[in-house]
Amino acid sequence: MVDSITLGESLRRQGVSRRGFMKFCAATASMMALPPSMIPAIAASLEKARRPSVIWLSFQECTGCTESLTRSHAPTVEGLIFDHISLDYHHTLQVASGDQAEAAREAAMHENAGKYIVVVDGSIPGPDSNPGYSTIAGISNYDMLMETVKGAAAVIAVGTCAAYGGLPVANPNPTRAVAIQDVVKDKPIVNVPGCPPIPTVITGVLAHFLTFAKLPELDSLGRPVAFYGQSIHDRCYRRPFYDKGLFAETFDDEGARKGWCLYRLGCKGPMTYNACATAKWNLGTSWPVESGHGCLGCSEPNFWDAGGFYRALSIPTSDVTRTAAAAVAAGAVIGVAAGLANKAKKSAAAKQHQTVTVDQLGEG
Amino acid sequence: MENSMDFLLWVRGPAFDVAVAIFLIGVVARLLEILLLGRKSLHSEPKGAEFSSGLAEVFKRSVPLPDIVKRGAVTLVAGYVFHIGLFIMLFLFVPHIELIESIIGVRWPGLPNPVVDAVTVITLFALIVLLVHRYIQPVKRMLSGFEDYFTWLVTFLPILTGWLAYHRVVDPYPLILGIHILSVQLLLVVLPFTKLMHAFTLFLSRWYNGATYGRRGVQS
Numbered sequence: 001m002v003d004s005i006t007l008g009e010s011l012r013r014q015g016v017s018r019r020g021f022m023k024f025c026a027a028t029a030s031m032m033a034l035p036p037s038m039i040p041a042i043a044a045s046l047e048k049a050r051r052p053s054v055i056w057l058s059f060q061e062c063t064g065c066t067e068s069l070t071r072s073h074a075p076t077v078e079g080l081i082f083d084h085i086s087l088d089y090h091h092t093l094q095v096a097s098g099d100q101a102e103a104a105r106e107a108a109m110h111e112n113a114g115k116y117i118v119v120v121d122g123s124i125p126g127p128d129s130n131p132g133y134s135t136i137a138g139i140s141n142y143d144m145l146m147e148t149v150k151g152a153a154a155v156i157a158v159g160t161c162a163a164y165g166g167l168p169v170a171n172p173n174p175t176r177a178v179a180i181q182d183v184v185k186d187k188p189i190v191n192v193p194g195c196p197p198i199p200t201v202i203t204g205v206l207a208h209f210l211t212f213a214k215l216p217e218l219d220s221l222g223r224p225v226a227f228y229g230q231s232i233h234d235r236c237y238r239r240p241f242y243d244k245g246l247f248a249e250t251f252d253d254e255g256a257r258k259g260w261c262l263y264r265l266g267c268k269g270p271m272t273y274n275a276c277a278t279a280k281w282n283l284g285t286s287w288p289v290e291s292g293h294g295c296l297g298c299s300e301p302n303f304w305d306a307g308g309f310y311r312a313l314s315i316p317t318s319d320v321t322r323t324a325a326a327a328v329a330a331g332a333v334i335g336v337a338a339g340l341a342n343k344a345k346k347s348a349a350a351k352q353h354q355t356v357t358v359d360q361l362g363e364g
Numbered sequence: 365m366e367n368s369m370d371f372l373l374w375v376r377g378p379a380f381d382v383a384v385a386i387f388l389i390g391v392v393a394r395l396l397e398i399l400l401l402g403r404k405s406l407h408s409e410p411k412g413a414e415f416s417s418g419l420a421e422v423f424k425r426s427v428p429l430p431d432i433v434k435r436g437a438v439t440l441v442a443g444y445v446f447h448i449g450l451f452i453m454l455f456l457f458v459p460h461i462e463l464i465e466s467i468i469g470v471r472w473p474g475l476p477n478p479v480v481d482a483v484t485v486i487t488l489f490a491l492i493v494l495l496v497h498r499y500i501q502p503v504k505r506m507l508s509g510f511e512d513y514f515t516w517l518v519t520f521l522p523i524l525t526g527w528l529a530y531h532r533v534v535d536p537y538p539l540i541l542g543i544h545i546l547s548v549q550l551l552l553v554v555l556p557f558t559k560l561m562h563a564f565t566l567f568l569s570r571w572y573n574g575a576t577y578g579r580r581g582v583q584s
Contacts, residue, residue: 221369232535263443271369302373311466316467320380324467327389328392331392335392335395339399
């Protein structure tokens with residue numbers, strides 16, 4: 001439950017030095033594209049920040065987002081900030097189960113009404129869908145979400161499933177799943193998409209909220225501009241090869257070994273907005289394109305249905321070859337019909353053609 | 365359609381199918397109608413060869429006559445620059461090659477993107493020159509109707525939007541890429557039913573003329 005300890009105290013207790021803390025504040029400022037003059041302000045706010053209550057709701061999801069956040073990095077200040085929040089409800093991480101777990105959620109909602117943050121991962125079966133597709137403690141995902149967000153200060157949709165529907169929404173969407181923003185209309189929502197999202201980005205959004213007590217600036221898809229403001233393609237270290245026209249044609253050819261552009265192998269970097277190319281993964285070890293695989297576009301809506309992970313972005317998503325064959329056949333039928341009609345017209349005209357003799361002309 | 369990604373997926377999916385279908389139905393039907401009109405059967409013995417003469421004419425007419433160079437230099441130069449530029453952009457830009465390969469299964473090497481970029485700028489300039497010339501030159505202006513300006517526009521838009529998409533000047537990128545693909549679809553839909561059909565009939569009619577000249581038989 002929430003107690004009165006500030007973030008500064010919490011970090012000191014965990015052995016974070018002042019220098020380490022200031023370094024984190026500087027990194028946060030640069031990540032959010034804030035001027036260096038903001039660093040002391042960030043430090044001061046974070047120092048005094050109280051533990052916010054966080055209720056983490058997991059719906060139609062794979063727990064990959066939680067795995068990403070809790071496993072992928074050694075303890076960093078970002079990780080410690082995550083430790084600092086009062087995570088009052090989280091299936092995977094909480095000790096309580098059954099009625100006790102639900103009681104913890106209800107208690108957190110009650111005690112921190114209007115102040116707590118709801119983090120959601122996973123999509124939910126829509127309000128007109130069968131509520132039985134996904135339930136927790138006998139409560140449908142939709143009911144639990146709507147009940148929980150009622151008293152929330154803000155909602156953070158973590159992962160592409162929560163932000164845009166993700167895998168559950170993929171064609172044919174058997175559970176008629178929807179994204180959080182499709183049903184929650186009256187609360188500020190931040191989308192932190194990715195499959196999974198970069199851990200630093202999740203904690204970065206939390207840090208921003210702790211620092212400024214408001215949500216970061218968002219783009220047209222509800223994502224924090226600081227992290228999703230630039231495309232993978234624009235920040236890709238392989239971009240010069242794209243510009244030179246040097247492409248890997250297969251995953252094991254010379255171009256692939258030389259690290260050329262993966263566009264032809266289906267890289268969705270040009271349409272994808274995320275921080276992978278700059279923040280990287282696993283403590284800055286690498287990221288998909290650096291490891292030799294094209295970007296899947298996982299932080300974009302409908303990326304599962306975007307035409308195949310190994311087909312270039314310029315290729316249509318539908319089976320155009322079949323359409324083309326059918327269209328040529330149809331065109332041939334129409335063309336031949338028109339040809340026959342013209343022929344009939346010609347022979348009709350020939351039939352009506354009357355000949356005249358010289359004498360007949362003379363009579364006229 | 366809620367966002368730019370939905371829009372992009374729509375133009376890459378259902379809209380692409382519709383545009384390709386209208387384009388191919390139109391082109392095939394019109395070509396067949398023209399070909400099925402047939403020619404009057406001639407019974408006299410020809411003195412020359414039809415086929416080779418037709419082929420020669422196809423190439424011969426690509427070389428401008430000295431008089432045309434003198435009288436229509438702007439149309440000639442800008443016209444050639446545009447057509448060659450269009451060919452390079454359409455068939456030698458790597459994303460386009462990927463698209464063509466996915467449909468017909470044939471691929472070839474592309475040009476480096478900065479080269480295609482430069483060609484695009486020159487081509488856009490040529491198209492603007494042609495439009496201005498069409499407007500300020502009294503004879504061309506008098507000969508021009510709605511269709512001439514409309515076909516200019518539907519040709520200009522895909523090139524302009526493609527260039528904007530390549531340079532990523534519109535944010536978000538899926539929006540401008542989607543607009544580019546949609547403008548190409550407009551061109552595809554319009555092509556078979558306007559003067560743009562010359563892309564398919566040009567060489568056919570040149571060959572026909574050349575074949576007639578080459579036959580040198582008696583007409584009855």
